[in-house]
Amino acid sequence: MNEVEVYRDVMVPMRDGVRLAADVYLPTGAGQLPAVLVRTAYDKSAPVTDGTGEYVRIARAGFAVVVQDKRGRFASEGEYRVLRDDATGPHRDGADTVEWVAAQPWCDGNVGMFGYSYLGETVLGAAQAAPPHLRAGAPAQPATDEFVDRAFVGGVLVTNIGFWASLPMVAEDLVAKLPADRQEKARAELDAYRAGLPESTAAMPLTEQPFVRLFPHAWGDVLAHRDDPDFFAESRFARPEAEQVKVPLLHIGSWLDHFPANTVRQYCLTRDHADPAVRDAQRLVMGPWGHGGFTRDEFGSVFPGSAVDYAGMNIEWLDRWLRGDSLTRWDHPVVLYVMGADRWRTERSWPVPGAAARTLALTADGALRQGDPSPGTWSFTYDPADPYRGGRLQDVGAVDLTALHEGDNLLRFETPALDADLEITGVPEAVLHLSTTATDADWHVELHAVGPDGTAMFVNEGAARARYRRSRTAPEPVEPGAVEEYVVGLRPMSVVIPAGGRLRMVLTAGKYPAFERNPQSFTDPGTALESDLQKADHTLHSGPGLSRLVLPVVDPARRGEWIDNPWPLAPGDAEAAPVERQAAELER
Incomplete structure (x- = not known):
């Protein structure tokens, strides 16, 4: 199947009469085929790079491919709402489109979906709506759970x-x-x-x-x-949503992406709570890419052998579930790339079985070490008008930020030089005991893997807002001078720090302009002005059972199997442009 015809702006009716525009790619003279659906907010007809929009290649692999503008976007009718209209609420556009595709004379009734970022969110939305003819999906780096992992991080x-x-x-x-x-x-x-x-x-x-x-x-x-989770309910993917899923999903994410927590959480939820018939068919792949950077092996640092054939991995996954092809590689529930070791590995589950919690105390003299430290305090002054300018991991990549760590607007903690390799794979957590002169504050935590040569690699981050220390929906001011406990959840990660290296943790009270500035007073941050910004002194309290960093450390004797890149980049293929057709011709 070499020649592909594309029919532009085919109008697909939704249950409320609104019509959504789609481009349909069909191999010439192929008859009935399994179909692959992609739903996008970014113009279905625009070229997409890095293997994420190889629709002609996918059609040449023997699929009918349907690429659709979301409601209210570009050629589609209706009113656009961000991250809405897929699974719940008044519209079920993903499900309606799946069933329309399945009913077409060029489709054999089997429909799969794939896409990354916003497009990945549409895969999850359709899966939880559970249209009868959806057979499988591959949501990559999905932009879901606005309240906790997209619009806000730790509030x-x-x-x-x-x-x-x-x-x-x-x-x-x-x-x-x-x-x-x-x-x-x-x-x-x-x-x-x-x-x-x-x-x-x-x-x-x-x-x-x-x-x-x-x-x-x-x-x-x-x-x-900002304090109302119900407003974001249509974008939420939690246990009730996972229980509606009736198809195998290939959850693709990355440690350096915007949404690794979404990907890992969605895999675990569907593995544990989806329809029992498909729980064991859920799969998780985690690489070291940036957002959409699947075909590159560099994002800040270089990660040899990490670039993958994104279109190829989706073709293989959909081949299995839409055509019944057998692929032994999918017998591995979890495939992950370990940064630092710079290798791929298979695991039986997530969290990985070989990981155990290791607690490192934060000491008043800037150490990270096991055991109970002597009681002590360490303070810093933070001025949101003169902020720490560290970027977000997903925006800057695994870069060396050491130059930023010499300032007096943060606290820096480090382990001694390691006497053996240290692998951290899982979700770390920082438990901080802090007092402040402010009535509100933000706590930003960063982790950096420091090599024996002193260069550092930014590998993790997290945040927590003080007003939400007891409730994310019922904020309350902080009493100045009171010592409070704050838990800062960090992102999923997998990294090896070699012997002779160190782990560094940085604590500061803002990251500008990546995050909003907290005025350090109990006011509305949305309406606050520059003139409302206040300096504040923040004090970390160390001692037995107080401030600490909890790491998921992998025992080398219990880790999974190292493997070669399971989806190496395919040789360059001079892909012929599709033959353009009129939408009306599709109905002939």
Whole structure:
């Protein structure tokens, strides 16, 4: 099957009568085929790089491929709502489209889905809606769970959710859908927003940021509902949603991506709570890529052999479940890339069976060590008007930030030089006992793998907002001077620090402009002004049972099997352009 025909702007009716536009790729003269559905908010007809949009290649592998604009985006009708209209609420667009595809004369009734980021979220949405003809899916780096892992981390706003709206593949269509008399002003605000990057993502007041303020569903509604998880319920994937899943899912994520916690959590939920017939068919793959960077082996640091054939791995997964092909590699429930060791490994489950908790105390003299330390305190002053400017791991990659760690607006802790390799695979946790002169504060924790030569690799981060120490939905001010316990959950990770290296932990009270600035007072951060920012002194308390870092450390004797790259990049294939057809011809 070499020649592929593409039918543009085929209109697919939803249950409420709204029609969504799709491009359909069909191998010439192939008859009935299993179908692969991709649903996107980023223009179905736009070229996509890094193997994520190789629709012609997938069609040449013997599939009908349907690529659809989400409701209200580009050629589709209806009103657009961010991360909505897939699984719950008034619309079930993913499920409706699956069933439409299955009923077409060129489809044999078997439909699979794949996609990364927003497109991965649509796979999960359709899977929990459970249309009868969906057979399998491969959600990669999905943008779900807004309340805990997209819009907010530990209750702290991630400012680039606004930046998302300014991206060319998003902004142009948002502006085009505004009334004509508002478009010129919107484009002027967009230019101002882009000109001020990256600082404009955290400009105060947040509610009045240029351009993004024009689109409440992408910005203002998030600010207005920061303590209301029910507002984000349509994007949530928890146990009730997992229980609705009736198909095998290949969960693809990465340690350096925006959403590794989503990917790992979704795998565990479906493995434990999906329809019993498919629980054992759930699979997890975790690499060291950036967002969408599956075909590259570098993101900050170089990770040899990590680049994969993303389209090929999806073809193989869908071949198995849509055509019944046998693939022995999928007998491994978990496949992960271990940074530092720079190798792929298989495991029987997640958390990996060979990991056990190891507690390192944070001492008043800046050490990370096992055992109970002497009581002591260590303080720093944080001024949100002169912030720590560390980037987010998923924005900067595994880079050396040592130069930022010499300031007086943070605390830095390190282990002694290691006498043996240390593998950390799992989800670490920092338990901090802190007092502050403020009535609110943010606690940002970073982990860095320091090599024997002194160079460091940024490998993990987490955050917690003080006002949410007792309840994420019922914030309360901090009593100045009171010692409180704060738990900072970090991201899933897998890294080996070699003998002679060290583990570094950094604690600070803000990361600008990656996160919103906390005024360090119990006020509304959304409406706070630069003039509201206050300096505060923060004190860490160490001693028996107090501040500590808990690590999932893998016993070398109990780890899984090292393997070669299971999806090496395919040789370059000069892919012929599809033959363009009219949508009406599809019905002939």
